[in-house]
Amino acid sequence: MGDSSSLDCSVLVLNRFYMAVRVIDVRRAMTLLYRGCAEVITIDEDQYSNYDFESWCELSELQALEKQSDEDFLRTPTRELKVPRIVRLVLYDRIPKSTVRFNRKTLFARDGYRCQYCGQTRPMSQLSLDHVVPRSQGGKTTWENVVCSCLNCNSKKGGRTPSQASMKLLTVPVRPQSNPGIGITLKDPRYESWKTFLTPNVAS
Numbered sequence: 001m002g003d004s005s006s007l008d009c010s011v012l013v014l015n016r017f018y019m020a021v022r023v024i025d026v027r028r029a030m031t032l033l034y035r036g037c038a039e040v041i042t043i044d045e046d047q048y049s050n051y052d053f054e055s056w057c058e059l060s061e062l063q064a065l066e067k068q069s070d071e072d073f074l075r076t077p078t079r080e081l082k083v084p085r086i087v088r089l090v091l092y093d094r095i096p097k098s099t100v101r102f103n104r105k106t107l108f109a110r111d112g113y114r115c116q117y118c119g120q121t122r123p124m125s126q127l128s129l130d131h132v133v134p135r136s137q138g139g140k141t142t143w144e145n146v147v148c149s150c151l152n153c154n155s156k157k158g159g160r161t162p163s164q165a166s167m168k169l170l171t172v173p174v175r176p177q178s179n180p181g182i183g184i185t186l187k188d189p190r191y192e193s194w195k196t197f198l199t200p201n202v203a204s
């Protein structure tokens with residue numbers, strides 16, 4: 001299928017209840033659509049439309065004649081297919097909260113790659129996970145007790161709590177409402193429609 005730049009696009013996946021669950025690539029989205037596992041969702045002036053594979057092909061054919069600058073198309077040997085921005089899994093009814101896995105990447109994404117003590121933003125290689133209440137004092141490895149920290153602040157704090165180290169947390173760590181990784185692509189105007197489905201703290 002088609003040119004590589006269109007295949008690099010991201011597609012937001014909703015569950016049956018229109019709740020954002022994850023982000024996938026175009027190839028995966030088209031496979032789900034073709035198999036009937038997913039439908040495309042578009043939003044036009046607060047009006048939702050749902051398309052199955054057939055009707056999405058028809059719409060693509062029409063819109064390929066007058067492409068907008070914020071649209072991407074895939075070229076296949078027989079036709080042009082518009083790249084969907086949002087698909088909905090028609091049978092999937094799990095609630096997204098359970099899909100937020102705790103790991104380095106999702107935790108750094110939650111904190112915006114910002115040290116929660118000094119407020120500086122750093123690349124992932126210069127950040128570490130800090131247990132607010134240290135493990136040596138019974139602190140758990142949970143969303144509520146782990147924050148993103150720069151290496152400086154991390155070593156300064158050592159095996160102490162913030163108050164023992166006279167350091168202050170910028171925000172109270174909480175479990176994210178939906179997948180924090182989703183927020184990263186929102187600066188791109190092509191993904192404007194995603195905002196409808198993401199919680200404010202993630203979309204900001």
Ligand SMILES: [Zn+2]
Nearest residue numbers: 115118150153
């Ligand atoms: Zn710091």
